[in-house]
Amino acid sequence: VKVIVVGAGVVGSSLAFRLAAAGVDVTLVERAGAAYGTTGGSFAWINANAKRPRDYFTLNAAGMDAHRALRDELGEAPWLHEGGNLVWVTDPAEAAELEARLAELQQWSYRAEWLDRQQMHELEPRVRIEPDVEQGVFYADEAWIDGPLLARRMCALAAAHGATLRFACQVTGFERDAAAGIRGVRLAHSEVLPADLVVNCAGPAADRLAALAGRALPLAPTLGLTVRISNGAGSIGRVIHAPRLHLRPDSDGLVMLHHHDADQAIADGASAPDEARELLRRAAEYVPELAGARLSRWAVAPRPIPHDERTSAGLVPAIPGYAEIVTHSGITLGPLLARLVTAEITTGQRDPLLEHFAPARF
Numbered sequence: 001v002k003v004i005v006v007g008a009g010v011v012g013s014s015l016a017f018r019l020a021a022a023g024v025d026v027t028l029v030e031r032a033g034a035a036y037g038t039t040g041g042s043f044a045w046i047n048a049n050a051k052r053p054r055d056y057f058t059l060n061a062a063g064m065d066a067h068r069a070l071r072d073e074l075g076e077a078p079w080l081h082e083g084g085n086l087v088w089v090t091d092p093a094e095a096a097e098l099e100a101r102l103a104e105l106q107q108w109s110y111r112a113e114w115l116d117r118q119q120m121h122e123l124e125p126r127v128r129i130e131p132d133v134e135q136g137v138f139y140a141d142e143a144w145i146d147g148p149l150l151a152r153r154m155c156a157l158a159a160a161h162g163a164t165l166r167f168a169c170q171v172t173g174f175e176r177d178a179a180a181g182i183r184g185v186r187l188a189h190s191e192v193l194p195a196d197l198v199v200n201c202a203g204p205a206a207d208r209l210a211a212l213a214g215r216a217l218p219l220a221p222t223l224g225l226t227v228r229i230s231n232g233a234g235s236i237g238r239v240i241h242a243p244r245l246h247l248r249p250d251s252d253g254l255v256m257l258h259h260h261d262a263d264q265a266i267a268d269g270a271s272a273p274d275e276a277r278e279l280l281r282r283a284a285e286y287v288p289e290l291a292g293a294r295l296s297r298w299a300v301a302p303r304p305i306p307h308d309e310r311t312s313a314g315l316v317p318a319i320p321g322y323a324e325i326v327t328h329s330g331i332t333l334g335p336l337l338a339r340l341v342t343a344e345i346t347t348g349q350r351d352p353l354l355e356h357f358a359p360a361r362f
């Protein structure tokens with residue numbers, strides 16, 4: 001079969017790599033460049049921590065394993081940073097929630113442990129923890145990745161396995177055949193690319209692309225702000241969720257900041273630069289040596305969330321020649337979904353992990 005993958009974010013680039021490595025004739029079509037979409041503006045924390053219900057947790061835990069398996073398969077994964085995640089809270093209601101979640105995660109064999117204040121300090125000596133905090137939780141298997149680096153590397157590996165990369169090419173329509181269904185795509189400059197199967201990996205634009213194929217795919221996107229600041233090299237060692245700020249190291253000596261407060265403020269109409277400056281201010285409160293840091297860049301990106309907040313991945317039986325992978329947590333799930341959907345395309349077998357994430361539900 002000849003397959004077209006639309007979108008070179010973490011999901012589409014991972015899929016193009018897997019398909020090409022399986023010997024499939026694949027073309028990756030991207031309207032901009034690798035990781036120009038949400039992948040480039042993601043906090044990119046690999047986890048299954050708060051993923052519920054249980055089947056979505058299991059999918060994300062398998063996603064974490066898939067990142068490590070990819071590292072082992074390739075012999076290196078310079079995008080993967082496995083330092084764990086340190087969390088603490090100050091609000092009593094949040095403390096009760098944290099305790100309940102920890103107990104549940106431990107029951108599900110997810111590595112999660114209490115640390116006392118001294119142990120937290122030893123883990124992150126440069127971070128100032130609120131004085132009344134006595135303990136926090138450490139999730140040792142969680143990690144962060146450099147999403148753009150992963151997407152670019154997946155594209156390069158796909159090309160090395162024979163895939164064709166078509167960047168700066170926007171898909172504007174589908175070619176159809178009354179009997180066989182989707183038979184290819186049309187590009188903005190009128191070129192037609194024939195294919196036996198088109199896989200929609202267009203992230204937050206997936207609903208618009210699906211509509212062109214005659215499919216209603218309801219998305220409920222939310223906006224998220226991530227901020228990169230300079231002069232952070234060595235200041236923190238891992239993903240940290242503090243009460244007023246989420247932060248992690250980033251490539252090139254930067255530190256990445258995020259908080260749902262800022263996301264909410266932007267949804268309510270606040271300006272992104274103002275919120276970016278507010279997160280920078282909080283960073284200096286938590287890590288005094290970041291007081292001299294400067295804003296490097298910030299991004300407001302939409303999360304590609306299917307309406308029921310669950311992944312949609314696989315063939316769409318009602319539209320022959322069309323498949324999709326659309327998901328929140330695509331950073332955690334990209335390599336796993338790429339492997340599972342490649343198996344579905346090449347063998348016709350659907351993995352049990354995907355049982356409750358079939359596109360046919362829409």
Ligand SMILES: Cc1cc2nc3c(=O)[nH]c(=O)nc-3n(C[C@H](O)[C@H](O)[C@H](O)COP(=O)(O)OP(=O)(O)OC[C@H]3O[C@@H](n4cnc5c(N)ncnc54)[C@H](O)[C@@H]3O)c2cc1C
Nearest residue numbers: 007009010011031037038039042045171203224329330332
């Ligand atoms: C603030 C924020 C924080 C997040 N934090 C996390 C996290 O900690 N952990 C986690 O796992 N997930 C997180 N996510 C979610 C995660 O980033 C996304 O699920 C993931 O990046 C989606 O990847 P994707 O490849 O599906 O989409 P994208 O990266 O958006 O890629 C889609 C690509 O399709 C291209 N495209 C679209 N339409 C067309 C067309 N018609 N023709 C050609 N190309 C087209 C776009 O240009 C784009 O490059 C976060 C998201 C945000 C916004």
